[in-house]
Amino acid sequence: xxxxxxxxxxxxxxxxxxxxxxxxxxxxxxxxxxxxxxxxxxxxxxxxxxxxxxxxxxxxxxxxxxxxxxxxxxxxxxxxxxxxxxxxxxxxxxxxxxxxxxxxxxxxxxxxxxxxxxxxxxxxxxxxxxxxxxxxxxxxxxxxxxxxxxxxxxxxxxxxxxxxxxxxxxxxxxxxxxxxxxxxxxxxxxxxxxxxxxxxxxxxxxxxxxxxxxxxxxxxxxxxxxxxxxxxxxxxxx
Amino acid sequence: xxxxxxxxxxxxxxxxxxxxxxxxxxxxxxxxxxxxxxxxxxxxxxxxxxxxxxxxxxxxxxxxxxxxxxxxxxxxxxxxxxxxxxxxxxxxxxxxxxxxxxxxxxxxxxxxxxxxxxxxxxxxxxxxxxxxxxxxxxxxxxxxxxxxxxxxxxxxxxxxxxxxxxxxxxxxxxxxxxxxxxxxxxxxxxxxxxxxxxxxxxxxxxxxxxxxxxxxxxxxxxxxxxxxxxxxxxxxxx
DNA sequence: CGAGCTATTGAGTAGTCTCAACAATTGTGG
DNA sequence: CCACAATTGTTGAGACTACTCAATAGCTCG
Numbered sequence: 001x002x003x004x005x006x007x008x009x010x011x012x013x014x015x016x017x018x019x020x021x022x023x024x025x026x027x028x029x030x031x032x033x034x035x036x037x038x039x040x041x042x043x044x045x046x047x048x049x050x051x052x053x054x055x056x057x058x059x060x061x062x063x064x065x066x067x068x069x070x071x072x073x074x075x076x077x078x079x080x081x082x083x084x085x086x087x088x089x090x091x092x093x094x095x096x097x098x099x100x101x102x103x104x105x106x107x108x109x110x111x112x113x114x115x116x117x118x119x120x121x122x123x124x125x126x127x128x129x130x131x132x133x134x135x136x137x138x139x140x141x142x143x144x145x146x147x148x149x150x151x152x153x154x155x156x157x158x159x160x161x162x163x164x165x166x167x168x169x170x171x172x173x174x175x176x177x178x179x180x181x182x183x184x185x186x187x188x189x190x191x192x193x194x195x196x197x198x199x200x201x202x203x204x205x206x207x208x209x210x211x212x213x214x215x216x217x218x219x220x221x222x223x224x225x226x227x228x229x230x231x232x233x234x235x236x237x238x
Numbered sequence: 239x240x241x242x243x244x245x246x247x248x249x250x251x252x253x254x255x256x257x258x259x260x261x262x263x264x265x266x267x268x269x270x271x272x273x274x275x276x277x278x279x280x281x282x283x284x285x286x287x288x289x290x291x292x293x294x295x296x297x298x299x300x301x302x303x304x305x306x307x308x309x310x311x312x313x314x315x316x317x318x319x320x321x322x323x324x325x326x327x328x329x330x331x332x333x334x335x336x337x338x339x340x341x342x343x344x345x346x347x348x349x350x351x352x353x354x355x356x357x358x359x360x361x362x363x364x365x366x367x368x369x370x371x372x373x374x375x376x377x378x379x380x381x382x383x384x385x386x387x388x389x390x391x392x393x394x395x396x397x398x399x400x401x402x403x404x405x406x407x408x409x410x411x412x413x414x415x416x417x418x419x420x421x422x423x424x425x426x427x428x429x430x431x432x433x434x435x436x437x438x439x440x441x442x443x444x445x446x447x448x449x450x451x452x453x454x455x456x457x458x459x460x461x462x463x464x465x466x467x468x469x470x471x472x473x474x475x476x
Numbered sequence: 477c478g479a480g481c482t483a484t485t486g487a488g489t490a491g492t493c494t495c496a497a498c499a500a501t502t503g504t505g506g
Numbered sequence: 507c508c509a510c511a512a513t514t515g516t517t518g519a520g521a522c523t524a525c526t527c528a529a530t531a532g533c534t535c536g
Contacts, residue, residue, distance in 0.1 A: 071382070073386075073390075074468060074469050081382075081385075093371070093374055093375045093378045129367065133331070136374055139378065140331045140374075140378070140381065143378065143381035144309070144319075144381075146385055146389075147381065147384055147385060147388060148312075150385060150389040150428070151384075151427070152428060189389070190388065190389030190390060230312060231312050
């Protein structure tokens with residue numbers, strides 16, 4: 001196990017405050033109430049999400065650390081499918097279904113709530129339903145991004161995109177710690193580990209990133225990185 | 239215009255009867271009520287979905303025909319992104335957002351409902367919320383399938399997969415009419431139109447399908463087609 | 477320090493794309 | 507209904523990207 005006792009909480013100390021999460025827009029009183037009802041789990045690196053009551057949690061919020069979701073392939077193997085960083089939410093739809101499996105990356109704290117409890121809560125705090133839709137909206141948006149990446153992008157663009165996304169989702173720190181090996185990055189982006197490695201080197205040679213260590217990435221030229229990702233079009237294109 | 243007296247059951251009888259849709263499990267009385275409240279639109283080929291009240295519809299049900307969703311690419315172009323066949327539902331999350339655009343393929347009838355109305359309806363028929371989750375669940379499952387296709391599959395597997403899906407979603411007719419050109423199939427599957435064409439020919443030469451006309455596909459060997467798609471064979475267990 | 481990973485690098489290849497010509501199908505006006 | 511134009515689909519040759527296989531280098535941790 002690549003324990004990596006690195007503190008993810010620190011890396012993501014500034015979770016996307018702007019991202020609509022489950023508690024968005026609720027009065028302080030309601031939030032306090034919810035925090036009392038939701039269950040808090042603490043997981044160490046690699047721990048699977050406990051499925052206490054025979055079911056995956058209906059919704060969840062990652063407070064610290066990160067979760068990874070591995071899905072089963074038709075061939076019987078398993079592959080890394082998605083990540084949930086601190087400050088992001090688990091929707092009832094994305095994870096676990098289809099034989100997916102959630103586990104912690106680094107020390108992780110999360111709040112969960114099962115379906116029955118959620119329904120009770122939501123009946124007294126209707127806004128919860130709206131926020132739940134927002135959470136799922138985010139998931140679909142993500143899925144769309146990955147579809148674009150996988151369907152239309154070159155290797156360079158894929159790697160640049162992943163770096164950009166991770167960087168942004170961890171709060172654009174000066175130095176980014178990759179939570180994944182080259183092989184895992186490849187699994188997510190539909191590339192081989194060798195190709196991922198080569199692309200990292202190319203970005204390094206081009207002066208876009210520095211790689212003090214294989215998993216430490218310093219983004220030197222955000223502008224160019226985004227440009228290489230093929231995503232953010234400068235308005236005067238076309 | 240209200241959705242009066244056409245036979246809802248008929249429209250969805252053929253295609254995926256098992257697929258959980260918005261009205262699943264509701265008493266006849268409630269369904270009749272809903273059909274009165276939902277708006278019915280009739281579109282001709284190519285018509286965009288009217289966005290009456292400045293907003294895309296919150297939920298929709300395709301009764302006849304099909305809808306296509308085109309999204310804007312970062313480069314400013316647009317590309318075919320998803321299809322919704324008769325009997326399937328539009329969730330509030332998938333379509334339209336991100337500058338997507340919905341339009342009809344062939345003569346199409348659909349029922350729509352905006353957010354405010356849906357909330358009112360759902361407060362008197364709580365099961366609607368549950369069904370809505372089911373609809374979104376389907377969308378996420380679809381997104382996952384496409385991610386697998388785009389990320390890990392060869393050209394042959396991609397084309398075989400699309401054929402299998404379309405075939406199943408149209409009720410496994412003896413002869414399937416493709417709603418898309420080779421170029422559009424390529425847009426969805428991340429291939430060029432030439433490669434799509436070549437794969438069709440290969441499947442034909444292998445005796446898996448017949449192509450009486452470019453867009454008419456007779457599936458001769460479902461078994462092999464599914465095998466070539468690289469997906470696990472359908473479980474007839476249940 | 478060395479074992480066991482993980483990552484890098486290289487050489488050769490397979491599969492898909494690009495570009496280009498051609499064929500088939502569909503649509504249109506006489 | 508035919509002739510023709512426009513669109514869509516097919517086929518081929520060559521180029522190029524990313525893959526495979528294989529060897530080497532660099533971390534991490536006992």
